[in-house]
Amino acid sequence: MGKRTAIVGVGQTNHRSKIPECNGQELIAIAVRRALDSSGLTIKDIDAVVVGNMDHFESINYVDMWSVLGFAGYMKPVLKVTTGGTTGSAVGHAAFYHASSGLFDVVLAVGWEQNSESDTTAAIVTHCEPLIERDFYGGAIGGLASQYSAYMDGYGATEEDAALVSVRDRHNAALYNPYAHLRKTITVEDVMSSPYIAYPLRLLHMCPRSDGACAVIFAGEEKAKRITDRPAWVLGVGNSHGTTYLGDAIAMPGLPSLEKASRDAYMMAGISNPFKQIDVAELYLPSASAGVAWMESMRFCEEGEGPKFIKSGVTNMGGELPINPSGGVIATNCIGATGLIRIGEAALQVMGKAEKRQVPAAKVALATGFGGCLWSDATILGSKPRLD
Amino acid sequence: MSSQKQEEKIEELLSISSIVDVPYNYNAGYYVSQYLRELKENRRILGVKCPKCQKVYVPPRVVCSRCFVQTKEFVPVSDTGTVMAFCVVTVPYTNPNTGEPKKLPFTCAYIKLDGSDSNIMHCLEEVDEKKIRAGMRVQAVFNEIRIGDHFTDIKHFKII
Amino acid sequence: MERVAIIGVAQTKYQRNNPSSHDEMAFEVAQKALEDAGLSIEDIDNTVTCTNDFWDGRTISCMTITDASGSSKVPTTNVEGDGTLGALMGLMRILSGHFKTTLVVAQSKGSVGIPGLITNAIFDPLYERILGLDAINSAALQARIYMSKYGITEEQCARVSVKNHKNAKNNPYAQLPLDITVKDVLKSRMLADPIKLLDTSPVSDGACAVILSRQSATRKISRKPIWIKGVGHCSDTYHLGDRDLSDVSALKTAAKRTYDMAGISNPLKEISLAEVYDAFSYMELMWMEGLGFCERGGGGALIDSGITEMGGSLPVNPSGGVLSAHPVLAAGLARIAEAVLQLRGEAGSRQVAGAKVALAHGIEGACGQGHCVFVLER
Numbered sequence A: 001m002g003k004r005t006a007i008v009g010v011g012q013t014n015h016r017s018k019i020p021e022c023n024g025q026e027l028i029a030i031a032v033r034r035a036l037d038s039s040g041l042t043i044k045d046i047d048a049v050v051v052g053n054m055d056h057f058e059s060i061n062y063v064d065m066w067s068v069l070g071f072a073g074y075m076k077p078v079l080k081v082t083t084g085g086t087t088g089s090a091v092g093h094a095a096f097y098h099a100s101s102g103l104f105d106v107v108l109a110v111g112w113e114q115n116s117e118s119d120t121t122a123a124i125v126t127h128c129e130p131l132i133e134r135d136f137y138g139g140a141i142g143g144l145a146s147q148y149s150a151y152m153d154g155y156g157a158t159e160e161d162a163a164l165v166s167v168r169d170r171h172n173a174a175l176y177n178p179y180a181h182l183r184k185t186i187t188v189e190d191v192m193s194s195p196y197i198a199y200p201l202r203l204l205h206m207c208p209r210s211d212g213a214c215a216v217i218f219a220g221e222e223k224a225k226r227i228t229d230r231p232a233w234v235l236g237v238g239n240s241h242g243t244t245y246l247g248d249a250i251a252m253p254g255l256p257s258l259e260k261a262s263r264d265a266y267m268m269a270g271i272s273n274p275f276k277q278i279d280v281a282e283l284y285l286p287s288a289s290a291g292v293a294w295m296e297s298m299r300f301c302e303e304g305e306g307p308k309f310i311k312s313g314v315t316n317m318g319g320e321l322p323i324n325p326s327g328g329v330i331a332t333n334c335i336g337a338t339g340l341i342r343i344g345e346a347a348l349q350v351m352g353k354a355e356k357r358q359v360p361a362a363k364v365a366l367a368t369g370f371g372g373c374l375w376s377d378a379t380i381l382g383s384k385p386r387l388d
Numbered sequence B: 001m002s003s004q005k006q007e008e009k010i011e012e013l014l015s016i017s018s019i020v021d022v023p024y025n026y027n028a029g030y031y032v033s034q035y036l037r038e039l040k041e042n043r044r045i046l047g048v049k050c051p052k053c054q055k056v057y058v059p060p061r062v063v064c065s066r067c068f069v070q071t072k073e074f075v076p077v078s079d080t081g082t083v084m085a086f087c088v089v090t091v092p093y094t095n096p097n098t099g100e101p102k103k104l105p106f107t108c109a110y111i112k113l114d115g116s117d118s119n120i121m122h123c124l125e126e127v128d129e130k131k132i133r134a135g136m137r138v139q140a141v142f143n144e145i146r147i148g149d150h151f152t153d154i155k156h157f158k159i160i
Numbered sequence C: 001m002e003r004v005a006i007i008g009v010a011q012t013k014y015q016r017n018n019p020s021s022h023d024e025m026a027f028e029v030a031q032k033a034l035e036d037a038g039l040s041i042e043d044i045d046n047t048v049t050c051t052n053d054f055w056d057g058r059t060i061s062c063m064t065i066t067d068a069s070g071s072s073k074v075p076t077t078n079v080e081g082d083g084t085l086g087a088l089m090g091l092m093r094i095l096s097g098h099f100k101t102t103l104v105v106a107q108s109k110g111s112v113g114i115p116g117l118i119t120n121a122i123f124d125p126l127y128e129r130i131l132g133l134d135a136i137n138s139a140a141l142q143a144r145i146y147m148s149k150y151g152i153t154e155e156q157c158a159r160v161s162v163k164n165h166k167n168a169k170n171n172p173y174a175q176l177p178l179d180i181t182v183k184d185v186l187k188s189r190m191l192a193d194p195i196k197l198l199d200t201s202p203v204s205d206g207a208c209a210v211i212l213s214r215q216s217a218t219r220k221i222s223r224k225p226i227w228i229k230g231v232g233h234c235s236d237t238y239h240l241g242d243r244d245l246s247d248v249s250a251l252k253t254a255a256k257r258t259y260d261m262a263g264i265s266n267p268l269k270e271i272s273l274a275e276v277y278d279a280f281s282y283m284e285l286m287w288m289e290g291l292g293f294c295e296r297g298g299g300g301a302l303i304d305s306g307i308t309e310m311g312g313s314l315p316v317n318p319s320g321g322v323l324s325a326h327p328v329l330a331a332g333l334a335r336i337a338e339a340v341l342q343l344r345g346e347a348g349s350r351q352v353a354g355a356k357v358a359l360a361h362g363i364e365g366a367c368g369q370g371h372c373v374f375v376l377e378r
Helices: A024-039 A063-069 A087-100 A120-125 A138-157 A157-176 A188-193 A221-227 A257-267 A305-313 A333-349 B005-012 B029-043 C022-037 C061-065 C083-095 C114-119 C135-150 C154-168 C182-186 C215-220 C248-261 C281-290 C299-305 C332-346
Strands: A005-012 A050-051 A078-082 A104-116 A196-199 A209-218 A232-240 A278-284 A362-372 A373-383 B045-049 B071-075 B079-087 B104-114 B120-124 B137-142 B154-157 C004-011 C046-050 C076-078 C100-110 C190-192 C205-214 C227-234 C273-275 C357-364 C368-376
Touching: A005 A024, A005 A221, A005 A333, A024 A063, A024 A104, A050 A087, A050 C004, A063 A078, A063 A157, A078 A188, A087 A232, A087 A333, A087 A373, A087 B005, A087 B120, A087 C076, A087 C083, A104 C114, A104 C205, A120 A305, A138 A196, A138 A305, A138 B079, A138 B104, A157 A188, A157 A305, A157 C227, A209 A221, A209 A305, A209 A333, A221 A362, A232 A257, A232 A333, A232 C061, A257 A362, A257 C154, A278 A333, A305 B005, A333 A362, B029 B045, B029 C022, B045 B104, B045 C215, B104 C100, B120 C215, B137 C135, B137 C299, B154 C227, C004 C083, C004 C332, C022 C061, C022 C205, C022 C281, C046 C083, C083 C205, C083 C227, C083 C332, C083 C357, C083 C368, C100 C332, C114 C135, C135 C154, C135 C190, C154 C281, C154 C332, C227 C248, C248 C281, C273 C332, C332 C357, C332 C368
Parallel strands: A050 A078, A050 A104, A278 A362, B120 B154, C046 C076, C046 C100, C273 C357
Antiparallel strands: A005 A209, A005 A232, A104 A209, A196 B079, A232 A373, A362 A373, B045 B071, B079 B104, B079 B137, B104 B120, B137 B154, C004 C205, C004 C227, C100 C205, C227 C368, C357 C368
C-alpha cells in the first residue's frame, strides 16, 4: 500500500521584507509559475493543491479559500493545513501523503506569508493559552531565548557561539542565494554589537520578517519519472508536536520534538549515522541559538557539544555537512513558506538544481521544520528511490 | 526599468490600514476554573495529579499528556520554585489581550514550583538579565485584591 | 483504493455556551471514540485535528487540543478546514502506507466569539469586508440568486427546516429538536432577506471524533467496520462576484469523483441516506442538485415529493443536520459520524431501515466555496 513519491519541481519568490507590489495571491502565483516552469508542467497537470498559512497572520479567516486565485485552485481539490511555524513543512508532508496515498498523482504544495501586512508578534502571542500563558509570553523570540539561556547555563554555550551560526547562514545567503531576503554578510562583532531583543538573543541572532511564497510539486512514482529524470525522492518523514502548555516542555536540553521527528525520518529512510550519511541539511533555525543547541537533537553531535560542533566549521560550505546553503531562516523567514522552502531547497540539492548554492554530489538531504510551539518536522530526500 | 521610475511606480502603490478587532469570551472550563478560584480565594496554587504516572501538572488540565488518562486529583503546590529558563523581552509589539503596546521590558520566566513536575510561565519582578540565572529560587507575590485572573492575582515572582 | 474503515465515532451533546473548554470537549470525544472502537490510545499511530484560529480566538488553535487529542504522542497534523477534509487527510495518511489507524478530532466553540465578526473576516479585506458581509447575509445573496433562477420558493426552503428540526427530536446530540411548521418558519424573525431565523443554523459548541483504520488493523475492534468507498473534494473560486452563486459545479466535481470511486452511477437509487451540510435551509436543496439526487433546479420539487423525509426513499439529514446543531468544523465530521451510526444500525430512533450505503458531505468557506463528499458502505 502506498506509492513512492518524489518532488519534481520547486519555485519561490525573491523574498524581501516588503513586497508591496504583490498581494498574497500574486506572491503565490509567482512561486507556482516558477515551480511549474521548472518542471515543464502546466496548472492543468496539477491534480490537487495543499496550502498553508495562519489565518491570524494574514487577518483573513479561511485564508485558503481567499488564496485559491494564487494557485488557480478553481475547480480543483484544495485542502489547508495549518500548524503554526511548521506549516510550510506540514504542507509539504500533507502533499506527500496526498500523492503517496495514490488518490492524486501530481500535488502542488503552497506556503506563503505576507509578514509586512501584519503585526506578527501580536498574532503569534495569541497562540498561548489565553488565561494562563498569554500575558507573559515573549513571542516566539521569548521561547527561544528562554531555551538558550537554559542551554548556556547547562553547557557553557555563549552568545558568540550562536553568532557563528548567523555569520555562516548570512554568508551563504549573500554569496549563493539570489532568492534570500537578507543578502549581506555579517561578522561576529556585528552580531555582538546588535541590541538585545530578548536576552540572551540579539537582533542579529534572529530571523527577519519576510514576504514570500514557495511552491513545491510532488508526484507519485510513475508520474515523477515521466516528469523529470532527476526527481528528489521522499525517503523519510517525521513529525512531533509538543504539549498544549509550553511550560511542560521548556528547559529540556536540545529540542525533544526535533529529536523525535528526525529519529522517525531517519528510521524510515534507513539512516543510522546521520552525520555521515546526510550530505546537506536545510534546517529551520528560527534563531542562531538553535544552530548551537539543537544539533544534538538530530544526532549530528553529542549532548552539550553544540558549541564545539559549530566552531569546527564542518557545517560551512565546503565542510563535511554543509548546513543551510540557502542561508536558511536567519536570512529569510516568510513563516508560512519557510518550512516548505527548506524542503524545496533540500530537493533542489539532490536534484542537482541548486545553482550557486549546490553542494557537489549531494545525494541525501535533510530538511526540518520548526514551530514556535516547539513542534518539529523532518524530511529526508534522496537522489535515488532508496538509500544505497 | 530605471531606479527612479521604479521608485515612482512603488509610490503609486496603495496600502489600506485596517484593524481586525474581535472580542472573545473564553471558557476556562472545569480545570482552569478550579485553579483560578483557588488563587483568588485562598492564595493557593493548584496542580493536578495523573493517576497513572503520578506526575503533577500546573496549571490543572483534563488529561495527562504522557498517559492520555483523565486527571482527577487536585493537589496544592508550593508558591516557591526554581527558575528553569527565562528571557528579558524588549521587542515592542501589541498586546493582543488589550490592543495596547506591551509594557517593556518584562521578564518571561518558566518556573518549576516545588511539588510540580511541569513549569508554569509567569513574569519576574527583576528585569535586569545580569541579575537572573536559571536555577534561582523564586516566590510568588500575590495581589491583595484578587479577581480570579492568573495574570493579576499572582503579581509576579520575586527572587529569594 | 485500499480498504479503510471507520471503526469508532463520538460526539458531544451540541449546545450553545458549553461550559467545558476546548480541550475538555476534545478529550471527551477522543476517549469516547476509542471506547466505541474498543481501542486504547496505544492503538492510535497518528492523529489529525481540525481547529480554526478565528473561531477559537487563538492562533495555532490546534495547540489547545494537542494533549487532549493524543497528538503530543504520535505524528500529527492539523487541517484547518471542515471535519470532512480532516477525515480525508486521515484517510490519505493511512493509504500512504505509513500509518494504520488515525484518530481525527474536530471542535469549535461558536459561543466564545462573535460569529458575525468572525465570518466577516472570511471576506476580502480590500473589496468585500467593508460591506459588512458575514455568513448570514452572504448566504442570503446566494439563496436569492438560487431561488430566483430556479423558482424555488421560501416555503420549499422552510420545509427543509421543518423536516430537519423534527428529525433532530430523535437525535440525543442535537441542539435544536423542534416541532415547527412551515408557517412558523415563514413568520420567524427576518435576518437577511430571504433568510429567517428558522432557516438558519444555530451558534454551537461541540466536538466530534472518528477513528479510521486500515483493513488489516480492524480485526481487533469491537464494532462493525464501515468502509470508505469513495471520497472527493473540490473548490470554487473565491470572490463572490467571480462566482455564479447558484452554481454547484464544485460540489458536482467532488461528487463525481466520489461516485466514480465508489462505483455509483445512480445516486438517488443506490444511496440509502445522506447527511449533508445544511448551514441554511436553502443549502440542502442546492446540495441535493449538486449531488445528483435531482436535476438542476429540482431541489424544490424534491423536498415537496417527500423522498428526503424519514420514511422516504432517500432520507436526508436523519440526524437533524447542521440546522439542528452547527459546531463549525465538527459539523462536517459529525455528518460522517452519523452516517456511520446509521450503517451500523446503531442510530436509535433516527435509524433509516436497511441502510447500506450512506453519503456524508461538508463545506468550506463562504457560500459553500469548497465541498468534500464521502460515500460509506456497510
